[in-house]
Amino acid sequence: xxxxxxxxxxxxxxxxxxxxxxxxxxxxxxxxxxxxxxxxxxxxxxxxxxxxxxxxxxxxxxxxxxxxxxxxxxxxxxxxxxxxxxxxxxxxxxxxxxxxxxxxxxxxxxxxxxxxxxxxxxxxxxxxxxxxxxxxxxxxxxxxxxxxxxxxxxxxxxxxxxxxxxxxxxxxxxxxxxxxxxxxxx
Numbered sequence: 001x002x003x004x005x006x007x008x009x010x011x012x013x014x015x016x017x018x019x020x021x022x023x024x025x026x027x028x029x030x031x032x033x034x035x036x037x038x039x040x041x042x043x044x045x046x047x048x049x050x051x052x053x054x055x056x057x058x059x060x061x062x063x064x065x066x067x068x069x070x071x072x073x074x075x076x077x078x079x080x081x082x083x084x085x086x087x088x089x090x091x092x093x094x095x096x097x098x099x100x101x102x103x104x105x106x107x108x109x110x111x112x113x114x115x116x117x118x119x120x121x122x123x124x125x126x127x128x129x130x131x132x133x134x135x136x137x138x139x140x141x142x143x144x145x146x147x148x149x150x151x152x153x154x155x156x157x158x159x160x161x162x163x164x165x166x167x168x169x170x171x172x173x174x175x176x177x178x179x180x181x182x183x184x185x186x
Contacts, residue, residue: 001099001167003144003151004065004160005090011145017091018141024096026134029109032101033127036110047107048181054103055174061094062171065164100137103174 006014032039040047109130116122148156 001163002095002141003148003156004163005095006144007148007156007160014145015142017089017095018138020089020091021095021100022134022138022141024092025100025105025137026131028097028101029105029130029134030127032106033109033113033130036106037114040110046182046185047110048178048185050103050107051174051178051181054098055171055176055178057094057098058102058167058171058174062164062168065160065167068160100134103178 002014002018006017009017040050109126112126113123116126151159
C-alpha cells in the first residue's frame with residue numbers, strides 16, 4: 001500500500017512520510033491502548049462502529065486506487081498544502097490513519113489491554129508487541145523504494161490496482177465484522 005500511495009514521490013519524501021506515518025500511528029495506538037476503552041465508553045461509541053466507519057473510508061480509498069481517480073482522500077486541502085509547502089502528504093491520512101492505525105488495530109489494542117486486566121507485565125507485553133509491529137511496519141515502508149525501482153512504472157501501476165482490490169476486500173471485511181458485532185449484540 002505504501003509503495004502504491006507514494007509512487008510519485010521522491011525517496012526522501014517517502015522516507016519522511018514513512019517516519020511521520022509510523023510516529024502518528026504510534027501515538028494514536030498508544031493513546032488507544034492506554035485510554036481507548038475509557039474514551040469510547042465516554043462517547044458512547046461501540047467498537048463495531050469503529051470498524052464500520054474505518055471500512056467505509058478504506059473502501060473509498062480503494063476505489064481511488066483501482067479506478068485511478070481522486071476522491072480527495074489521497075490529496076491535501078489547500079491550507080494543508082500551504083502548510084506543507086510540498087506535494088500531497090499522505091503520511092497522516094490515509095497512511096497513519098486508517099491504514100496503519102485503523103479500526104482493526106485500534107480495536108485490537110483496546111481489547112488486548114482489556115484482557116491484560118491491569119496486570120503490569122501483561123500490559124507491558126502488549127505494548128512491546130505493538131512497538132515491534134510498528135518497527136516492522138517502518139522497515140517495510142523504508143524498503144519500498146528498492147522494490148519500486150525493480151517494478152518500474154507499469155509494475156507499480158499493477159501493484160496499485162491489485163492493492164486497491166485487496167484494500168477493498170479488507171474494507172468490506174471491516175464493515176462486515178462491525179455489522180456482525182452489532183447483530184450479535186442485538
